[in-house]
Amino acid sequence: MSRSQGAGGEVWLDDGQQESWRAVIGLLTVLPAALDGDLRRTAGLTMFEYTVLASLSEAPERTLQMSALAARASASLARLSHVVTRLEGRGWITRKASGRDARATNAVLTTAGWEKVAAVAPCHAQAVRDLVVDALSPSQLRQFGIAAAKITRRVEERAPTTSA
Amino acid sequence: MSRSQGAGGEVWLDDGQQESWRAVIGLLTVLPAALDGDLRRTAGLTMFEYTVLASLSEAPERTLQMSALAARASASLARLSHVVTRLEGRGWITRKASGRDARATNAVLTTAGWEKVAAVAPCHAQAVRDLVVDALSPSQLRQFGIAAAKITRRVEERAPTTSA
DNA sequence: TAAGATTGAACCCTCAATCTTC
DNA sequence: GAAGATTGAGGGTTCAATCTTA
Numbered sequence A, B: 001m002s003r004s005q006g007a008g009g010e011v012w013l014d015d016g017q018q019e020s021w022r023a024v025i026g027l028l029t030v031l032p033a034a035l036d037g038d039l040r041r042t043a044g045l046t047m048f049e050y051t052v053l054a055s056l057s058e059a060p061e062r063t064l065q066m067s068a069l070a071a072r073a074s075a076s077l078a079r080l081s082h083v084v085t086r087l088e089g090r091g092w093i094t095r096k097a098s099g100r101d102a103r104a105t106n107a108v109l110t111t112a113g114w115e116k117v118a119a120v121a122p123c124h125a126q127a128v129r130d131l132v133v134d135a136l137s138p139s140q141l142r143q144f145g146i147a148a149a150k151i152t153r154r155v156e157e158r159a160p161t162t163s164a
Numbered sequence C: 001t002a003a004g005a006t007t008g009a010a011c012c013c014t015c016a017a018t019c020t021t022c
Numbered sequence D: 001g002a003a004g005a006t007t008g009a010g011g012g013t014t015c016a017a018t019c020t021t022a
Helices: A015-043 A047-058 A066-072 A077-089 A111-131 A138-158 B015-043 B047-058 B066-072 B077-089 B111-131 B138-158
Strands: A063-065 A093-097 A105-109 B063-065 B093-097 B105-109
Touching: A015 A047, A015 A111, A015 B015, A015 B138, A047 A063, A047 A066, A047 A077, A047 A093, A047 A105, A047 A111, A063 A066, A066 A077, A066 A105, A077 A093, A105 A111, A111 B138, A138 B015, A138 B111, A138 B138, B015 B047, B015 B111, B047 B063, B047 B066, B047 B077, B047 B093, B047 B105, B047 B111, B063 B066, B066 B077, B066 B105, B077 B093, B105 B111
Parallel strands: none
Antiparallel strands: A063 A105, A093 A105, B063 B105, B093 B105
16 A cells, blocks of 8 residues: 555555556546647637537438437537537537427538538547557557446446436 | 548548547546546535645645646646635635745645545545446556556657646 | 746636426 | 426636746
């Protein structure tokens, strides 16, 4: 066990676990900031905004119901609604009432939105390859992905998803 | 290679890489939200606020110069300054002029601040164990930490740290 | 001129309240 | 009453401007 110099919780994790945890924290702090910053500078987009646009670009008819889109992006409906309003203002998305359910709203990617995604995607993919994929060996990346998925599944089991 | 259905950058990564990347994105989205939410509910603290307090609790004299503290928390000085102002208002930190350099400010953890960290740390460590440590086998956790550190190092080499 | 730090405005997210439709 | 969605207020972060001292 670690000697406890601070008031921190180090004593509750053994040395190895603590070291691993610090590494994860570091990643959680640094990687989103880097990707977000890169995307913001080169494309004027947030990671989340990009995710929304990209999700729509992959959907049939480039259309997705708001709640489905929120689930895809692991976001609350409130957050998504605000963001879609912004993206609508920039001309990349339009809202359309759903035919099936009068309560539902569909988000549709416009042509301009499609072009935006197409223009940004290569840069973003390049950044991902630079910072993540090329940093690890192929098998290391594979194992890393598996572990990440395991943790994610665990988090989703324990913590009820943020659905305000 | 993936068949390109969307305008996304999938074609720039092979199937395996893309799957790993999606897993990482999932983790980046879900884990901080879970930890932040947990800490916010149980302690009324942000992850970042907790990091700042914990960093001070581990420092000699429970004191750190603002710029050093910012570096430890991978944050900009502007962000740190705002947060310290808030934490000062809650009585957990005080600012003190540095003796060596008249430009420098030191942040000092108060007794109340120490007690706050001591009270919160076990809960936080428990959450970390629950969501991360126990989700993986010991060797898996070790490998995961190593990979995370590799990526972090890479990011810090490439992207000049956000130091507004 | 550069380094350390602070401040205010703009922007984004979260939370709670609200509205409509099932 | 519950589900789908929107809105406004409050709080946190970022960016640029500013101030002081090395």
